[in-house]
Amino acid sequence: xxxxxxxxxxxxxxxxxxxxxxxxxxxxxxxxxxxxxxxxxxxxxxxxxxxxxxxxxxxxxxxxxxxxxxxxxxxxxxxxxxxxxxxxxxxxxxxxxxxxxxxxxxxxxxxxxxxxxxxxxxxxxxxxxxxxxxxxxxxxxxxxxxxxxxxxxxxxxxxxxxxxxxxxxxxxxxxxxxxxxxxxxxxxxxxxxxxxxxxxxxxxxxxxxxxxxxxxxxxxxxxxxxxxxxxxxxxxxxxxxxxxxxxxxxxxxxxxxxxxxxxxxxxxxxxxxxxxxxxxxxxxxxxxxxxxxxxxxxxxxxxxxxxxxxxxxxxxxxxxxxxxxxxxxxxxxxxxxxxxxxxxxxxxxxxxxxxxxxxxxxxxxxxxxxxxxxxxxxxxxxxxxxxxxxxxxxxxxxxxxxxxxxxxxxxxxxxxxxxxxxxxxxxxxxxxxxxxxxxxxxxxxxxxxxxxxxxxxxxxxxxxxxxxxxxxxxxxxxxx
Amino acid sequence: xxxxxxxxxxxxxxxxxxxxxxxxxxxxxxxxxxxxxxxxxxxxxxxxxxxxxxxxxxxxxxxxxxxxxxxxxxxxxxxxxxxxxxxxxxxxxxxxxxxxxxxxxxxxxxxxxxxxxxxxxxxxxxxxxxxxxxxxxxxxxxxxxxxxxxxxxxxxxxxxxxxxxxxxxxxxxxxxxxxxxxxxxxxxxxxxxxxxxxxxxxxxxxxxxxxxxxxxxxxxxxxxxxxxxxxxxxxxxxxxxxxxxxxxxxxxxxxxxxxxxxxxxxxxxxxxxxxxxxxxxxxxxxxxxxxxxxxxxxxxxxxxxxxxxxxxxxxxxxxxxxxxxxxxxxxxxxxxxxxxxxxxxxxxxxxxxxxxxxxxxxxxxxxxxxxxxxxxxxxxxxxxxxxxxxxxxxxxxxxxxxxxxxxxxxxxxxxxxxxxxxxxxxxxxxxxxxxxxxxxxxxxxxxxxxxxxxxxxx
Numbered sequence: 002x003x004x005x006x007x008x009x010x011x012x013x014x015x016x017x018x019x020x021x022x023x024x025x026x027x028x029x030x031x032x033x034x035x036x037x038x039x040x041x042x043x044x045x046x047x048x049x050x051x052x053x054x055x056x057x058x059x060x061x062x063x064x065x066x067x068x069x070x071x072x073x074x075x076x077x078x079x080x081x082x083x084x085x086x087x088x089x090x091x092x093x094x095x096x097x098x099x100x101x102x103x104x105x106x107x108x109x110x111x112x113x114x115x116x117x118x119x120x121x122x123x124x125x126x127x128x129x130x131x132x133x134x135x136x137x138x139x140x141x142x143x144x145x146x147x148x149x150x151x152x153x154x155x156x157x158x159x160x161x162x163x164x165x166x167x168x169x170x171x172x173x174x175x176x177x178x179x180x181x182x183x184x185x186x187x188x189x190x191x192x193x194x195x196x197x198x199x200x201x202x203x204x205x206x207x208x209x210x211x212x213x214x215x216x217x218x219x220x221x222x223x224x225x226x227x228x229x230x231x232x233x234x235x236x237x238x239x240x241x242x243x244x245x246x247x248x249x250x251x252x253x254x255x256x257x258x259x260x261x262x263x264x265x266x267x268x269x270x271x272x273x274x275x276x277x278x279x280x281x282x283x284x285x286x287x288x289x290x291x292x293x294x295x296x297x298x299x300x301x302x303x304x305x306x307x308x309x310x311x312x313x314x315x316x317x318x319x320x321x322x323x324x325x326x327x328x329x330x331x332x333x334x335x336x337x338x339x340x341x342x343x344x345x346x347x348x349x350x351x352x353x354x355x356x357x358x359x360x361x362x363x364x365x366x367x368x369x370x371x372x373x374x375x376x377x378x379x380x381x382x383x384x385x386x387x388x389x390x391x392x393x394x395x396x397x398x399x400x401x402x403x404x405x406x407x408x409x410x411x412x413x414x415x416x417x418x419x420x421x422x423x424x425x426x427x428x429x430x431x432x433x434x435x436x437x438x439x440x441x442x443x444x445x446x447x448x449x450x451x452x453x454x455x456x457x458x459x460x461x462x463x464x465x466x467x468x469x470x471x472x473x474x475x476x477x478x479x480x481x
Numbered sequence: 482x483x484x485x486x487x488x489x490x491x492x493x494x495x496x497x498x499x500x501x502x503x504x505x506x507x508x509x510x511x512x513x514x515x516x517x518x519x520x521x522x523x524x525x526x527x528x529x530x531x532x533x534x535x536x537x538x539x540x541x542x543x544x545x546x547x548x549x550x551x552x553x554x555x556x557x558x559x560x561x562x563x564x565x566x567x568x569x570x571x572x573x574x575x576x577x578x579x580x581x582x583x584x585x586x587x588x589x590x591x592x593x594x595x596x597x598x599x600x601x602x603x604x605x606x607x608x609x610x611x612x613x614x615x616x617x618x619x620x621x622x623x624x625x626x627x628x629x630x631x632x633x634x635x636x637x638x639x640x641x642x643x644x645x646x647x648x649x650x651x652x653x654x655x656x657x658x659x660x661x662x663x664x665x666x667x668x669x670x671x672x673x674x675x676x677x678x679x680x681x682x683x684x685x686x687x688x689x690x691x692x693x694x695x696x697x698x699x700x701x702x703x704x705x706x707x708x709x710x711x712x713x714x715x716x717x718x719x720x721x722x723x724x725x726x727x728x729x730x731x732x733x734x735x736x737x738x739x740x741x742x743x744x745x746x747x748x749x750x751x752x753x754x755x756x757x758x759x760x761x762x763x764x765x766x767x768x769x770x771x772x773x774x775x776x777x778x779x780x781x782x783x784x785x786x787x788x789x790x791x792x793x794x795x796x797x798x799x800x801x802x803x804x805x806x807x808x809x810x811x812x813x814x815x816x817x818x819x820x821x822x823x824x825x826x827x828x829x830x831x832x833x834x835x836x837x838x839x840x841x842x843x844x845x846x847x848x849x850x851x852x853x854x855x856x857x858x859x860x861x862x863x864x865x866x867x868x869x870x871x872x873x874x875x876x877x878x879x880x881x882x883x884x885x886x887x888x889x890x891x892x893x894x895x896x897x898x899x900x901x902x903x904x905x906x907x908x909x910x911x912x913x914x915x916x917x918x919x920x921x922x923x924x925x926x927x928x929x930x931x932x933x934x935x936x937x938x939x
Contacts, residue, residue: 171627237893
C-alpha cells in the first residue's frame, strides 16, 4: 500500500511491510498532506473530511486487524465527557498515529510505559523531587501590579492580571517540565540514547540539559540554516555534552530537522527515545507532553485559591505547537466558567501570507504523525510559516488545540510581530520582567482583551519563557 | 572638630580630601581583640527575626560606626554623612516594619522566585567520589542562578529599591561591574516605577554587551564611565559622585557589601535570606548543618549572604574563593584577600589591591563580576579573625569548572560562581566520606557562553 511503499523508500533499513490501509471513500485519513514532510505519499485529496453520523471506520494500521470502532456523534458539550484522547489517540477527529509501521511498536511501548508511571508513586516522587530541586518548581503566580494599573480604565475598573512565572524555571522556559518527564520515562524504558529536533535551539538546549543531568547520550537535529543563525545555542548544546547534527535537506530548517529526527528514530527505535518538544506528533506524544506540563495549571489552581479564594476567570497563553497552553489549560478544561484563550503568531499580518496562525488560517491535514490544523497551500504543500519568534514558527498545532477550537471550548486569536515587540517592551518597562517573544504574543493580546473584561476579572497569563535570548532581535527592531 | 590624619594610605579620589569627623579611626592593632567576636549587628541568627533586629537596633541606638573590628567605617565627604545617617535610620525602621517585611517577602516569593532550591548534585558528587575510590563528600548546590534576573543580586536590589520608594525618592543610581547588579536594579526600578541610571565602565560594557541591552530594554539609562579606561571601581566612584551631587533626589543603590556604612550592613542583611533558607533546607534534607560552605568572592555579597547565617556555627567551615586571574604572581588577578593590604577605599577600611605607590590596581578575572580591587569589610574581618578560609582559582580553572558542571549537571554556572566550583577540585579529596558541602551557585552562566566559546583551550 501507499504508506508501506513510501516508508520503505525513505528508510532503507526498514523491512518491507504489508500493512493495509483501506479508508472508506467518504472519510479519508488524509486530506491534503505535504510529501515534503514525511514522504508518506498518502493520496492527495481535495475533499475535506466530513463527519457523518453513525459511520464506522475500519482502519487497519497494524499487522493484526483491529476491531472497528463506531464513531458516533453524541451530545458532548460537557467537557467532562470528552475523551482526551480516546483509545486511538484521537481528540474527536484530530490526533491519531499516522506513522510508518516500524514506529508503531515504539509508540505502543511508550504509551504503556507512560500509563504505568502515571500511577507509580516512586516515579512521581522522583519526578516531583527533580522538578522542585533542579527545575525550581513551583513557579510563582505573580500579581502584575503595574500591568494591572496600565489596563485600569479611567473609572478605576479593570481586570487583575497575574503572571504564571514559567520564565523562572531552570533553562528559562516551560519546556524543561516535559524534557525531564520524558527523560525519566526513557530511563525507565532502558533507553540510553535520546534524540530531538530543534528550531532556534530552545528545545535542543532543554533536551541537552536533561541528558547531561542524567548522563544519557544526546543527539540534536538542527537545520543547517538555523545552526548558522544560532551558533551560540549550538555551542551551548555541545557544552552540555550533546551532539548537534546539521540537516541540509529541504529548507534546512525545523521541519526538515523533524523529518530527520523521525528517520533516526525509525532506524534506531530499540535503543533510542525521541523527545518531542510539544503537544504535536503521533499518539501518545500529545497526551504525554500535556501530562508532563499540566503541573503548571495544577499549581495555578492552588495558588489562585490561596491568593483570592477562587479560580481564574480567564487563562491566556501563546500557542506555537501548544505545549505551554495545554499545560496551563488542562486542569481547567472541565471548568466551563474558565475562559481559555490561545494566541498565535500573525507574523507580518494574516493577509501577508507570512504568519503562523494555524488555527485561524489553517486547514485540517496530517503533519508529523497527527491530524490537526496546519498551514498548507492549494497543492497541499506545507507553507513555510513566519513569526519573529522562533518558537511560534511552526506550521502545525497540537491536535488537542484543534479539538478544543472546534468544540468552542477554547478561543484562538493572533497577534502580529509588531504587536508582540510592543508588548515585549511594555512588560519589560512596567514589571521589570523581560518575556520571551513567544510569550509576548500572549501579553500583546491583553491590549484587546482587557477593555472587554468586567472589573475585578482574574486573568492568569502563562509567562512561558524569559526573553534574554530575544534581546538582540528586539533592540534591533525596536531601535532602542 | 578634631582632625585626624591618616596613618595608612588613602586612595586619591576625584572628590576633595576631607577631614573625617563622626567616626573613630583605629590606628593601632592593639584595638583589635580577635578573641572577642564582637561583630557589629550580629544577633543570634536562629532567633526570631524581629527580636534579632530589635536587639541589633538597641545596639545601635547611638550613631553607629559601622565597624567590623577595625574594618568598615564611613570614610566619606562631610556632605554624605547626614545622608548615610538618614539611610541607616530608614534601614532600621524597615527592618522592624511588619508591612515592609511582608511586602518584601511577597515580592521575594512571587517576583524573584524564592526560595531557591538546595539541590543535591548527584553526578558532580559521583564524579569526585569516583576519583577517590567511591568515597567523598556530598555536594549540594544553592541555586541562586534560578532567581529572577539570574543571580543573587536581585535580593538586595529589590529591597533597596523599596527603601528608596519609601523615602519618597523617584530616581535610583547604581554602579555595576559585570552588569548583573545593573540588570537587577533596572528590573526592580521598572517594577516599582522608579527611574534608573546605571554607571558601567566602557570596558565592562564591551565585555558584557548582553547585560547592557537588558538594562536598556528595562528602561534604565546606562552611563559609560571614562570611555578610554576604567572598570567597576571607577563606575562606583562616578556613581558615588553623582549621588553627592544629587543628594535628596537620588538613591544610591549599593550592589555589594562594600562602601561606607550602612551599605555593607544593608546589603549583607538583604542577602542573608540565602543563608537562612539554606539552614532550613539543610535541616530538612539531612537533619544537620553543612560541613563546609563554599562561595566565590568578588566584592563579597553572595558569600556574606550565605556565610552570615553560619558564622556562629564553629563546625561549619566558611570557604571563599577569589579570582586568581592569570595567576597570583602575575599581577593580573583580583585576589584581594590573598594579595591585598589594608587601606581605605570607597568609604570603608578593608583589604584592597594597590601597587607600591598606593594606586589601586586594575584587577583581572575572566569572571567580570570578580574584578573588584577591594572586598567587603566584613569579609576582611572574617579573614583576620580566622573565621573564614580563602583560596583562589585561576581563569583557566574557572572555565574548566564551567564546562564540567555543564556536562555533569546540565547547569551553566556564572563564571564568577565557577571559581567556587573550581575549588571543589582541591577541596573534595580532603573531605571525609559523606561530608556535606554546600556551594553557592550565585548566578547563571548563559551570559558567559560567548566568553567560554572564545576561551583558548589549552
